[in-house]
Amino acid sequence: xxxxxxxxxxxxxxxxxxxxxxxxxxxxxxxxxxxxxxxxxxxxxxxxxxxxxxxxxxxxxxxxxxxxxxxxxxxxxxxxxxxxxxxxxxxxxxxxxxxxxxxxxxxxxxxxxxxxxxxxxxxxxxxxxxxxxxxxxxxxxxxxxxxxxxxxxxxxxxxxxxxxxxxxxxxxxxxxxxxxxxxxxxxxxxxxxxxxxxxxxxxxxxxxxxxxxxxxxxxxxxxxxxxxxxxxxxxxxxxxxxxxxxxxxxxxxxxxxxxxxxxxxxxxxxxxxxxxxxxxxxxxxxxxxxxxxxxxxxxxxxxxxxxxxxxxxxxxxxxxxxxxxxxxxxxxxxxxxxxxxxxxxx
Amino acid sequence: xxxxxxxxxxxxxxxxxxxxxxxxxxxxxxxxxxxxxxxxxxxxxxxxxxxxxxxxxxxxxxxxxxxxxxxxxxxxxxxxxxxxxxxxxxxxxxxxxxxxxxxxxxxxxxxxxxxxxxxxxxxxxxxxxxxxxxxxxxxxxxxxxxxxxxxxx
Numbered sequence: 001x002x003x004x005x006x007x008x009x010x011x012x013x014x015x016x017x018x019x020x021x022x023x024x025x026x027x028x029x030x031x032x033x034x035x036x037x038x039x040x041x042x043x044x045x046x047x048x049x050x051x052x053x054x055x056x057x058x059x060x061x062x063x064x065x066x067x068x069x070x071x072x073x074x075x076x077x078x079x080x081x082x083x084x085x086x087x088x089x090x091x092x093x094x095x096x097x098x099x100x101x102x103x104x105x106x107x108x109x110x111x112x113x114x115x116x117x118x119x120x121x122x123x124x125x126x127x128x129x130x131x132x133x134x135x136x137x138x139x140x141x142x143x144x145x146x147x148x149x150x151x152x153x154x155x156x157x158x159x160x161x162x163x164x165x166x167x168x169x170x171x172x173x174x175x176x177x178x179x180x181x182x183x184x185x186x187x188x189x190x191x192x193x194x195x196x197x198x199x200x201x202x203x204x205x206x207x208x209x210x211x212x213x214x215x216x217x218x219x220x221x222x223x224x225x226x227x228x229x230x231x232x233x234x235x236x237x238x239x240x241x242x243x244x245x246x247x248x249x250x251x252x253x254x255x256x257x258x259x260x261x262x263x264x265x266x267x268x269x270x271x272x273x274x275x276x277x278x279x280x281x282x283x284x285x286x287x288x289x290x291x292x293x294x295x296x297x298x299x300x301x302x303x304x305x306x307x308x309x310x311x312x313x314x315x316x317x318x319x320x321x322x323x324x325x326x327x328x329x330x331x332x333x334x335x336x337x338x339x340x341x342x343x344x345x346x
Numbered sequence: 347x348x349x350x351x352x353x354x355x356x357x358x359x360x361x362x363x364x365x366x367x368x369x370x371x372x373x374x375x376x377x378x379x380x381x382x383x384x385x386x387x388x389x390x391x392x393x394x395x396x397x398x399x400x401x402x403x404x405x406x407x408x409x410x411x412x413x414x415x416x417x418x419x420x421x422x423x424x425x426x427x428x429x430x431x432x433x434x435x436x437x438x439x440x441x442x443x444x445x446x447x448x449x450x451x452x453x454x455x456x457x458x459x460x461x462x463x464x465x466x467x468x469x470x471x472x473x474x475x476x477x478x479x480x481x482x483x484x485x486x487x488x489x490x491x492x493x494x495x496x497x498x499x
Binding site for chain 2: 276286
């Protein structure tokens with residue numbers, strides 16, 4: 001007898017509603033505890049990041065401090081170990097820096113020509129019947145001044161500019177007129193040399209910045225000074241406008257005592273634009289090189305160039321008009337024209 | 347006071363340093379361009395180690411043809427604006443990087459200027475040194491305050 005069989009449910013239980021496989025169960029909602037936990041994690045991450053950026057910041061600060069500190073320390077230690085310091089009396093002046101020398105020794109010809117004599121009177125007295133003055137086979141150009149002297153300080157800018165057209169200065173020093181005489185930045189000829197195939201320049205600084213005796217003036221130069229400049233109490237026919245330094249003597253043909261107005265204005269009885277240093281030696285040098293610059297105009301630097309043109313004209317007239325490029329230039333020709341019209345004295 | 351206008355110590359330092367730098371830069375710029383304002387140099391003397399005129403009239407006082415005083419003025423105008431509490435708390439994503447970049451560039455620039463003073467010009471300008479110190483203070487406050495600067499981003 002065949003009977004029927006029933007396959008029983010494996011579990012022995014009957015299932016409920018059919019179940020779909022693979023379906024996702026809906027996500028349960030977050031509990032407050034979980035929210036607080038993820039917020040804390042974000043804050044910790046942020047704190048770590050902030051700490052890292054702060055550390056980087058301080059490293060950057062440390063690097064900058066090290067660099068700046070090194071700049072200062074190296075400068076201080078090198079200054080104290082090797083760089084000589086100038087003495088207040090100006091008896092051991094320091095070498096003039098290139099930034100001060102080069103603009104003045106290299107004034108372009110165009111600058112000399114553009115300024116010319118600017119309508120200013122000649123700064124020399126033209127002599128006649130005087131013995132010729134020469135040295136080493138060349139016309140001699142004598143300068144007598146003093147380191148303290150503010151008018152000499154102004155004149156030296158023009159002297160360096162003018163004479164650089166005829167020769168070469170070496171070892172120019174940096175100085176200033178006396179502390180109570182304007183403290184005007186300038187060059188010093190102490191220990192400097194000048195070489196030229198055309199003229200023999202011999203400078204003498206009688207006194208230092210504080211008025212003490214510095215360089216004794218040779219007897220022959222002193223005699224010339226007395227003849228053409230005078231003494232503190234007496235002027236001469238050549239210095240009827242008043243005796244005083246700086247004294248210039250170019251081969252006994254052209255002499256001057258003191259400064260012309262366009263140079264004395266730099267001191268102007270302690271009120272001039274270069275008093276107490278003015279814009280500084282380097283800025284003054286740049287103004288000599290470019291009198292039409294802002295600073296050049298402010299201090300009246302064209303006065304330096306006018307004087308330099310007259311100096312160049314005088315030298316040209318005694319050295320046989322050499323070098324020709326200088327002596328035939330527009331400005332020097334104009335200055336020579338003014339000198340030619342002067343009434344010689346002697 | 348709301349967070350957008352509050353002065354934290356860092357914000358206060360950068361703002362005050364910026365304003366001080368702005369004042370001195372304005373003075374230096376006026377002294378550079380006019381005869382009305384004279385440049386007086388505390389402790390200075392012509393040709394000495396401290397010589398404000400020598401520094402501010404040196405060839406190094408111009409960069410790319412622009413007076414350094416003007417560059418400094420422009421920097422401090424910008425930094426004063428970037429150092430206000432509103433700027434520090436701003437949600438604008440450009441402000442914090444701009445402030446950081448400005449101060450990094452400025453610290454490099456004043457390092458160059460300091461080098462020029464010490465090794466080329468051989469003189470120090472007191473006023474310039476005060477401006478340099480303000481720049482350094484701002485640099486320190488900004489580079490160490492990046493997290494505070496980006497709090498509202």
